Amino acid sequence: MRRVLGLIGAVSLLVTGCSGASSAPVQSVPPAATPPAASGKFKVETVTAGLQHGWDIGFLPDGGILVPQRPGKLALVRGGQATDVKADFSDVLVQGEGGLLGMAVSPDFTTSREFITCQDHQEGGKAVDIRLVTWKLADDGASASKVKNLLTGLPVNPSGRHSGCRPTFAPDGALLVGTGDTARASIAQDRHSLGGKVLRLDAKTGNPLPDNPFITSSDPKERLIYTFGHRNVQGVAIRPGSGQVITAEHGPTFDDEVNLLKPGANYGWDPSKGGTDSSYDESVPMTDLKRFPDAVSPLRTSGKITEAISGDAFLTGAQWGRNDGALVVVALKGQKLLLYHLDAAGKVLDVSLPPEFDDKFGRLRAVRSGPDGALYVTTSDGTDDKLLKVTPA
DSSP: OOOOOOSSSOOOOOOSSSSOOSSSHHHHHHHOOOOOOOOEEEEEEEEEEEESOOOOOOEEETTTEEEETTTTTEEEEETEEEEBBBOTTBBBOOOBBBSSEEEOOTTTHHHEEEEEEEEEEEETTTEEEEEOOOOOOOOTTEEEEEEEEEEEOOOOOOTTTTTTOEEEEESSSSOOOOOOOTTTTTTTTTSSSSSEEEEEOOOOTTTTTTTTTTOOSSSHHHHHEEEEEBOOOOOEOOOOOTEEEEEEEOSSSSSEEEEETOOOOOOOOTTTTTTTOOOTTTTTTTTOOTTTTTOOOOOOEOOOOOOOEEEEEEEESSSGGGGGTTTEESTTTTTEEEEEEEEOOOOEEEEOOGGSSSSSSOOEEEEETTTTTEEEEEESSSEEEEEEEEEEE
C-alpha cells in the first residue's frame, strides 16, 4: 500500500508496481518504437549526468537535446553524452533562484537554428532585469551566438528570488512565458509590470499578439499580458487537442497551485493587500477570492504544505495506456513526480504518485514531453544532476 500524499489528500492511486531506475546512458530522443503493453508502470533511465541545475529541456530535430543550467551553462546532449555549448553568458546574473532559466526551441529551428532563453541579466555586477534572448546554434552544435534581446524589462530581484521564468510555444505559434513576482508586494496585481504574469508574444519580434486580452491598452507592457495575479509561475504546459494552458506555481508555505489559464484573468495573489502593505506579506491566500471575487480558483492546491512544484507537461500517445493525456507535475522540495488525470474541462479527477518517483531522484526541476513520446525530467540538486527519460514499463 502506498502512503496517501500530503499534497492531494485522499485520492485514488492509479499507478501500481515499481520498476528500477537504470544509470546506463540512453540515446537522445530515438525514433518512436512500437508501444509496449501499457501496465501503468514507469521505466526510468538516465540519459546523462554531470549537469548542474538543469532548468529546462529543448528538443532538436536531429535528436539532440539542449539543457540550460542555472549557473550560466548550456549542454547539448547526444547519444547519452553531454557537451558544453560555447556561448557568452557572462551577463547572466547567477544569484539564488536566478540565472540561466527556461528555454524554448523555435518551431522553425530546422531553418533558423534559433532557440530562446529566459535569464536574469546584470551589468557591472548589478541586477538590471530578466529578459528573453534569442540565440542561434552553430551547425555543429559546438557554440551558440546571440541574435538579439527578444524582450527586456521583466522585473528582477538582486537576490534572484522569484525569477520565474518558463517559456513554452503554443500550437498557434504564440510564445507563452510564465514569470515571477520577484518577491515584491504589488507586482503581481500591477498590470504595468511584467512580473507575476503569464505573457503572450510573437517569438520573432517580441511584440504582443493582436488577440491578447489587453491589446488596446496604451501601455506596451500591459499589451503583453495574458494572465496576472501570479506568485511564481514555474511550469507552462499546453494540453494536446484542447489548447488548454495549465501552469504550475509555487506557493509560500502552503497552496502550490495548478491553474487553468483564462485570457485576461486574475489569479488572486496580492501580498500588498490592495496596496496597503509593502512588506510582502505571504500569509495572504494564494488566490484571494475575498479581495478579488472574480479571481480564478486553482484546479488543485497543495493545501497546508508546499511541494515547490516546478515544471509540468502532458503524457501523449497510446503507449501510455490509461495515462495517455495525463498531466505530469514535478516538485523540488517534494522530490517527486505527480500524475494528474483531468476531465475534458480540466477538472482534476485524481492525483497519484508513481512509486518510481517517490523521493528517489532528489529535487526535480524540468519536465517536457519529447517528440519520441517519452517524458524527460531534470534533477536539480546542484551536483551531478541528471537528465532522465521516462517511458512505460
